[in-house]
Amino acid sequence: MPKGDALGGFEQLVLLALAHLGDNAYGVTIRQEIAARTGRDVNIGAVYATLDRLEAKSLTRSRTGEPTALRGGRAKRYFELTAEGARALEESVRAIESMIRGLNWGELG
Amino acid sequence: MPKGDALGGFEQLVLLALAHLGDNAYGVTIRQEIAARTGRDVNIGAVYATLDRLEAKSLTRSRTGEPTALRGGRAKRYFELTAEGARALEESVRAIESMIRGLNWGELG
DNA sequence: TTCAGTTGGTATACGATGTATATGAAATGC
DNA sequence: GCATTTCATATACATCGTATACCAACTGAA
Incomplete structure (x- = not known):
């Protein structure tokens, strides 16, 4: 791995949620997955912002589904x-x- | 856990290095520990900056040893x-x- | 048939975190 | 004393994390 492209902590969390959710990963379920597994109640805006950044780095891709x-x-x-x-x-x-x-x-401690 | 005090990725790494190093944790060894375990060649300045922030949050403490x-x-x-x-x-x-x-x-992928 | 209610997404701004560069200080050995 | 080595500090900036606010599309019932 070339230096400088280590994942941030939250980026890693979002990618892990994607991995678990498979073909049912969108904003709301991603947030739920993280909350359910970590107890951390993340902001939905943070999820989308991070997804945009991941997509800009070609680590994720997205498509719009049907209503x-x-x-x-x-x-x-x-x-x-x-x-x-x-x-x-x-x-x-x-x-x-x-x-x-x-x-x-x-x-410890 | 009260919201907002989740650790950043690098903070977590540094704390983990401290946990492994016990009473031999200082700038240079912390850096080495991270490099040895993750292959990630972190900058020494980044280590100290992070340690300062952790100390400000009372998650670590430091003392000056003998030459x-x-x-x-x-x-x-x-x-x-x-x-x-x-x-x-x-x-x-x-x-x-x-x-x-x-x-x-x-x-995946 | 329009509007309240619900799900889901976007925009944006800002503080926190991550990283690089450069410099400073204290010790030894010659 | 001065070059060399180890270790720490200062500072500046880019990226990441988070909150706030707002927008859009759809359903169902008045």
Whole structure:
């Protein structure tokens, strides 16, 4: 990995949410996924801003879906990982895991 | 966790390095620990800047050690986690682990 | 048939975080 | 003493994270 393109913490979170959601990833579900797994109640604007930045870096791509026959069911913007995004995510997960490995929680603080 | 005090990605990395290094954590070794585990060649200035911010948030504390009898062996500034820092780190590791759990790498990209 | 109510997205601004560059200070060894 | 080595600090700027506010599209019922 060339230096300088490490993922930010929130970018990593959003990419992980995409990975879990598969073909049902759009603003609202992404936010829910993060909240459900981490307990962190993120702002929806933060999610979209980050998705835009990820797309600008070619780590994600998006398409507009069809409206659904539900009250307020307007068309969604679906997001997915690109191959490059999947690679960056794997790399970044590997990095954090190797930092976590072997920690002795008992001796901290 | 009260909203707003989530750790940044690099802050988390630095705290993890502290956790591994125990009583031998100072600028140079912290940098080495991160590089050795992640392959990421971080800038020393970035490390100190982050340590200062962590200390401002009471997640770490520091003290100045004794000079050593080595060429260039000037006094080091040692860093360690506070109890609060250890808690924040555990919390943040738990969050990322629950985001990683159950991922199916094969279906990405 | 229009408008309240609901879902979902966009714009933008700003503070926090991440990073590079440059400089400073204290020690040793010759 | 002065070059050399280790370690720390200062500063400036780019990127990321977050809040606030607003806009758009659709349904259902008056």
